[in-house]
Amino acid sequence: MSVEAKLIIKDLTHYYPDEYTGESVHALENINLQVYENEFVAIVGPSGCGKTTLLNIVAGLLPYRQGIATVDGIDISGPGPDRGVVFQEHAILPWRTVSKNIGHGLELQRLPKTEISRRVHEYIDLVGLTGFEDRYPHELSGGMKQRVAVARTLCADPVIMLMDEPFAAVDAQTRITLQDELNRIVMATRKTVLFITHSVEEAAFLGDRCIVFSRRPGQIKTEIKIQIPREERVWKDMSSNPIFTDARDEILRLVRQEVTSDDEQ
Numbered sequence: 439m440s441v442e443a444k445l446i447i448k449d450l451t452h453y454y455p456d457e458y459t460g461e462s463v464h465a466l467e468n469i470n471l472q473v474y475e476n477e478f479v480a481i482v483g484p485s486g487c488g489k490t491t492l493l494n495i496v497a498g499l500l501p502y503r504q505g506i507a508t509v510d511g512i513d514i515s516g517p518g519p520d521r522g523v524v525f526q527e528h529a530i531l532p533w534r535t536v537s538k539n540i541g542h543g544l545e546l547q548r549l550p551k552t553e554i555s556r557r558v559h560e561y562i563d564l565v566g567l568t569g570f571e572d573r574y575p576h577e578l579s580g581g582m583k584q585r586v587a588v589a590r591t592l593c594a595d596p597v598i599m600l601m602d603e604p605f606a607a608v609d610a611q612t613r614i615t616l617q618d619e620l621n622r623i624v625m626a627t628r629k630t631v632l633f634i635t636h637s638v639e640e641a642a643f644l645g646d647r648c649i650v651f652s653r654r655p656g657q658i659k660t661e662i663k664i665q666i667p668r669e670e671r672v673w674k675d676m677s678s679n680p681i682f683t684d685a686r687d688e689i690l691r692l693v694r695q696e697v698t699s700d701d702e703q
Contacts, residue, residue, distance in 0.1 A: 442511075443472035444598055444630050445496065450505030451655075452491060465491045467655040469505070473598065478624055478631045480641035482689060483651025483659075484696045489634045492656070493602050496632065497523050509597055519547075522596035524587050526603040530575050536562065537571045539586050543594035561589040564623060581612040588623070598630045606636070614673050617643055625668045638693060642686040643671060650689060653696045662689060 450469040453462040465488040473479045481489050494500040495507060498517040507514040509521060530539045541558040562568055565585040575583055584604060591599055605613045617640060624631060624644075635641050641648045642664055650659045664685045676682045 443474050444477075444510060445471070445473040445632065446506065446508045446511075447471040447492075447496070448506040450492075450495070450502060450507060452488070452495065452500075452502050452504065454491075454500075464655040467657045469656070469658060471649065471658065473630060473632055475630055476628045478633065478644055478646045479649060480633045480635060480645030480647070481649045481651060482635055482638060482641045482693060483656060484653050484693060485636070486654050487651040487696070488654060488656030489651060490602055493523075493600050493632065493634050496598075497521055497600050499523075519543075519594060520597040522591035522594055522599050524584075524591050524599070524601045524604045526606050530583060530586050530590070532575045535572050535574055536567055536578070536586055539575070540590045540593050542590060547594075557593050561593045564592070564626060565589040566619065579612075580608045581616055584608065584616060585619070588620070592623070592627060592629065596629075598632060601631060601633045603634055603636065605640070613640075618673055620644065621668060621671045638690045639686055642682055642689055643673070643676060648685065648689055650692045651696075659692060659696065 447469050450466060452466040453464055455461070456463050469492060481492070483489055491500065495502045496514060498514050498521065531542065534542065537558050540561055541554045544554045544557060562571055565588055567582065567585055567589065570578065570582065578586070605616045608616065621644060633644060645664055648662045648664060650662065651657065652659045662685055664681065666679065666681050
């Protein structure tokens with residue numbers, strides 16, 4: 439890891455108006471978090487705890503007033519090319535082919551066509567879509583569409599990759615496959631990733647660190663380090679890996695504490 443964090447969040451607190459009552463909802467409280475170069479940080483917590491709110495603030499999609507949020511020392515004041523976002527919905531353009539979707543950001547940057555073609559084919563190969571370059575989204579499975587979204591984000595070469603429940607909409611077997619592939623892609627690209635998920639197993643499998651949020655207003659309850667080398671993170675081996683199972687069980691215990699506390703309110 440580098441000495442300087444790529445993403446720094448300090449004393450971040452956020453309120454937003456409830457569209458039904460008009461009252462302010464306290465979403466986040468005093469969040470302090472640093473994400474370092476080449477690190478994969480997963481955030482889990484009960485529904486409504488502010489995980490996606492935090493990601494939207496880092497993405498520059500949601501203005502904030504209390505606290506500090508920077509990428510490479512530059513204040514976040516809106517969306518920017520230093521942050522690439524992969525949402526739960528595929529968010530790819532239905533009228534563009536796989537190649538055109540992946541290269542869309544590079545076209546907006548007005549890069550030479552030869553450079554766009556080189557990079558697009560590099561990432562098509564990386565995410566396992568060779569042979570589907572000229573297909574349209576309606577011709578792809580849900581898992582393939584999400585690979586397109588991941589490749590498009592990687593192709594633009596952001597400083598940090600932000601992922602908000604990217605595999606939640608696919609079936610269980612496809613989700614496992616995509617998790618394995620994302621781990622392989624992170625090893626190949628050495629990207630810095632902030633990953634939001636409701637899945638405790640997903641967080642324990644992918645994260646170098648797992649940040650557990652409390653119920654709303656979201657606070658950092660604890661941080662769990664998962665010291666499994668990336669090359670050993672293969673799903674078929676995880677059930678017998680005590681580092682994984684211990685981390686998974688502890689994360690689940692902590693999240694269930696928050697859900698139980700929320701039910702007792």
